[in-house]
Amino acid sequence: MSELTFEQMLEESFKTIRNGEVVDGTVIDVKPDEIILNIGYKADGIITRNEYTNETNADLTTMVSVGDTMTAKVLKVNDGEGQVLLTYKRLAAEKGNERLREAYENHEVLKAPVAQILGGGLSVVIEEARVFIPASLVSDTYEKDLSKYQDQEIEFVISEFNPRRNRVIGDRRQLLVAERAEKQKELFAKIQAGDRMEGVVKNVTDFGAFIDLGGVDGLLHISEMSWGRVENPKKVFKVGETVEVMIKEIHDTKIALSLKFPESNPWANAADSYAVGTVLDGRVARMTDFGAFVELAPGVDALLHVSQISRAHVDKPSDVLSVGQEITAKVVDLNVAEKKISLSMKALESASDAPEKAEGENEAAEEV
Numbered sequence: 001m002s003e004l005t006f007e008q009m010l011e012e013s014f015k016t017i018r019n020g021e022v023v024d025g026t027v028i029d030v031k032p033d034e035i036i037l038n039i040g041y042k043a044d045g046i047i048t049r050n051e052y053t054n055e056t057n058a059d060l061t062t063m064v065s066v067g068d069t070m071t072a073k074v075l076k077v078n079d080g081e082g083q084v085l086l087t088y089k090r091l092a093a094e095k096g097n098e099r100l101r102e103a104y105e106n107h108e109v110l111k112a113p114v115a116q117i118l119g120g121g122l123s124v125v126i127e128e129a130r131v132f133i134p135a136s137l138v139s140d141t142y143e144k145d146l147s148k149y150q151d152q153e154i155e156f157v158i159s160e161f162n163p164r165r166n167r168v169i170g171d172r173r174q175l176l177v178a179e180r181a182e183k184q185k186e187l188f189a190k191i192q193a194g195d196r197m198e199g200v201v202k203n204v205t206d207f208g209a210f211i212d213l214g215g216v217d218g219l220l221h222i223s224e225m226s227w228g229r230v231e232n233p234k235k236v237f238k239v240g241e242t243v244e245v246m247i248k249e250i251h252d253t254k255i256a257l258s259l260k261f262p263e264s265n266p267w268a269n270a271a272d273s274y275a276v277g278t279v280l281d282g283r284v285a286r287m288t289d290f291g292a293f294v295e296l297a298p299g300v301d302a303l304l305h306v307s308q309i310s311r312a313h314v315d316k317p318s319d320v321l322s323v324g325q326e327i328t329a330k331v332v333d334l335n336v337a338e339k340k341i342s343l344s345m346k347a348l349e350s351a352s353d354a355p356e357k358a359e360g361e362n363e364a365a366e367e368v
Contacts (some may be wrong), residue, residue: 017041017084019074022091027068032059035088037070043083047072051087054125089128096129097163104158109175112156114149122149124156124170131158133170140176183215184253191255195247199257201237209237211245211257218255220245225259227266227299229285266299270336274300277331279348284325292317294327294343302341304329311346 017023017039025037025045035052037045047070049060064070072086073094079085103110103126112131116123121134133156135146160169191197199211199218208221222230230236237243248258262268274280274296282294282302291305304327306317314320321327333342 017074017077019077021074022071023074023086024069024071025086027064027066027070030061030064030066032061035060035064035070037072037086039072039084039086041084043078045072045074045084045086046079047086047088051075051085051089053089092128093130096125096127097168099127100129100131100158100163100168101161104161107157109155109157110170111153113151113153117146117150122146122154122170124154129163129168131156131168131170133172137169137171137173140173140180180215187214187216188250188253191247191250193247193249196244196261197247198242198244201239201241201243204234204237204239206233209233211243213245213255216253216255218245218247218257220257220259224248224257227260227264228295229298266297267336267339270300270334270339270341274302274331274334274341276334279328279330280343281326281328282343284321284323284327286323287317287321289316292321294329296341300341302329302331302343304343304345308332308342308344308346311349 023039023041023045025039027035028038028044029036033049035047037047039045049058052058052060053063070088071091072088073091074084075087075090076085100110102108110126110131112124112126114122115125115130118132121132121136122138124131124133133154135143137159138146138149154172155175156170156172157175158168159171159174160167162168197213199213201209202212202217203210206222208219208225210217211220222233225233225236243259245257245259246261247255249256280296282296284304285293285295285301287293289306291303292309293301294304295301304317306314308329309317309320327345328348329343329345330347331341332344332347333340335341
């Protein structure tokens with residue numbers, strides 16, 4: 001039997017390794033762009049920056065120290081320079097994928113910070129394994145700007161798992177939908193028409209504002225924003241502000257809201273405030289061919305018929321009046337039940353024409 005040389009015995013004293021094998025090692029040197037490991041093999045193992053982290057310009061000396069133990073995977077037994085090329089990142093990703101597989105199969109809710117904002121959604125990392133959450137699955141409402149999610153910790157489930165095709169899809173939307181449904185159930189069980197509660201303005205449109213009542217949205221229609229007239233809701237409300245609203249009506253899962261609180265109803269004391277014979281100041285709000293509507297208070301409009309504008313003949317109200325003009329007139333008719341008030345300017349023109357004015361007042365009441 002031939003004797004082994006020293007070099008042969010030394011070589012046989014080291015373990016053998018293969019591509020794809022997982023090895024343990026001890027850090028013997030760290031450079032900004034690579035880590036050198038003693039893996040108990042005849043050659044040292046090398047982990048480059050790209051095979052350790054996804055951070056492009058990371059300084060490995062701030063992340064790893066000499067003497068640390070690490071587990072890595074063999075990419076190449078010989079990298080061309082006699083060293084073993086290792087990867088830490090890919091092994092971690094494989095372990096992460098196994099973690100994601102378990103979460104997918106068990107419908108587990110995961111939590112992780114958003115690592116990156118992409119054009120079509122968000123990217124999160126679970127144990128070095130990446131999960132993509134499409135924009136359509138980020139929220140239960142349309143999100144135009146996803147930048148607010150950067151570094152934010154979010155919860156999601158894995159809705160599709162196919163690592164071979166690099167398709168690991170996360171879904172946050174279904175969690176929000178389920179949460180909203182639960183909140184709706186709780187809220188509808190305890191509210192009724194007439195209740196007052198605080199809400200946050202979620203969206204403002206030309207026809208009204210949507211108010212978040214705590215997981216459930218209610219519609220505050222433009223006609224319910226004030227006892228008076230609101231021309232543009234966007235000039236009255238701002239997204240994010242808190243408002244107190246009254247529940248006007250509940251129909252299935254829809255809630256109609258109102259700001260017309262009973263105690264502020266301008267018609268509550270109309271019998272006293274607008275009694276026949278009372279002289280009032282008002283503002284011309286709008287005009288028609290048959291007369292002008294005068295705003296006496298927010299939510300209280302009265303009709304000034306064309307025949308009651310002046311003792312002189314008036315063809316059209318716009319011939320002598322203009323929108324926004326302040327006028328003084330006398331109440332000649334009041335119907336609180338139907339919320340109708342008739343005015344007369346003619347009745348105030350001169351004391352010498354009193355009989356004529358009284359007759360005119362009756363005419364106005366009959367015409368209205």
